[in-house]
Every structure is written in structure tokens, then in C-alpha cells.
Amino acid sequence: MSLNEEVELLRNIPLFKNIEPSKLKLLAFTSERLVFQAGQDLCVEGDMGDAAYIIIGGTADVMIQTDDGPKTVTQVGQNDVVGEIAILCDVPRTATVRAVSEVTALRISKDLFFRMVTEFPQMAVEIMRKLATDLQRTTGQLSRALGRAGG
Template structure:
């Protein structure tokens, strides 16, 4: 993939949309391009958080392990970012990412992502919005589950 196409892709992603062209070019230049097949594991829960993924095409399933079972917590698609939470917290991956069909992703190095996003207030706010929206969704699911457990049937 050429850098111009990658810059155009990043510009469609909300957390990068307001970045200057130079910052987007830096992200594009430091990126790795991945093509994945259906069912391919992109990263495992517990892996080192060495980058964030931008989905160009296809869908990715976000799975957490509970004992011997993997539980789907989300499905993300084109122009979405995944993996940023582990990078921001400097912690191992909190979930496994698995391709749902063929896809193309851009992996941005963790250090480049952090320095670029923290150097741009709009991008930092974009990351906060994404994380808050995810937290809000989890809280709603938790409340729904609590109600169903308190009042079964």
C-alpha cells in the first residue's frame, strides 16, 4: 500500500481526522500493512501491546478468554481503531483479535501512535471519546445483564 492511500485511510478514522498532513505521513510511514484470512488470529490476549490496528477492509472480532471459552465482546470494521487501550495503559493485550473473513489492516507502532496522538489535542480527545463510548456500552450491557439476573423470565 502506498503512503498516500494510507494517509487517506487514516484521515477517515475519527481520532486521526484533525491531524496535520505531516503527522499522518509519519503514522503512515511507520505502519505495517497486514492482509489477514478468515479466522486468522491477529494478536492474542496477554501479548505485548506493540501497536494499534486500523481496519481498512473486513471485520475483526474482539474476544476475551474466560476459562476454556472465548467470549466475543465486540466486532469492529473499516475505519475503526483497535488495540489502543493496551498501548495507552502500557499493558498486555486485554483481548484476542480474530479476522472475520479476509481483511486488510494497518498496524501503527505503539511509540509512534502515543507520541503523535498526545501531540495533537483533537486526536487525544478522539481517543478519549472512543474509550468513553466503549465504557458506556459496557456499562449498559452490565446493567441489562444485572436486570435479567435479578428478574429472570
């Protein structure tokens, strides 16, 4: 896959949809494309994160450690971004992401990520939007869960 194809892919990702193509090209060029075999981990819960991944192909399980052993909470696939929380907030990885099939991902190092965010405010806004949406959804889920527990 060449750079131009990667740029096309990136444009379909909501996080980058408002960013001009030439910047996406720079992002693609300066990030590393990695192939994970099925069973390899993109990130491991509890580790300190040093990169975020944009999944270009394949699917991966997002798992968290519970008292009953590891539990898959969701699946991610093409166009999903994983691992950005740990590098944004400097906290350990909140979940393990394990490739189910062969996964191709763009690895954006912490440095690169921050540089991109400071360089291109549109991206920061996009990330805020995504995080806010996530937060709203999680809050909704929580209140429903609390409602259920209370009722």
C-alpha cells in the same frame, strides 16, 4: 494502495477526523501496513501488546476466553481501531483479534502511537472521547445487566 489513498482512508476514521491531512500522511508513512491471512491473529489475549491496529480492509473476530471456551464478542472491520487499550494502559491484551477474511491493517507501534498522541493533542482528545463513549456504553450495559439479574 498508495500513501494518499491510505490518508483518505484514515480521514474517515473518527479517531483521526480532526487531524490535519499532513499529520495523517506522516502517520500512514511511519506505520507499517500488514496483511493478515484468514485465521492469523492480530493480537492474542494475555500477550503484552506492542502495537495498535487500524483495520483498512477485511473483517476480524474479537474473541475472549471464557469458561466455555473462546467466545466471539464482536466483529471489527474497516475503519475500526483495535488493540489500543493494551498499549495505553500497559496491560495484557484483553481479547484475541483473529482475521476472518484477509485483513489489511496499519500497524502503529506503541512508541509511534505515544509519540503521535503527545505530538498531536487533538488525537489524545479523540481517544479520550472514544474511551469515554465506550465506558458510558459499557456502564449502561452493566447496569441493564445488573437490573436484569436483580429483577
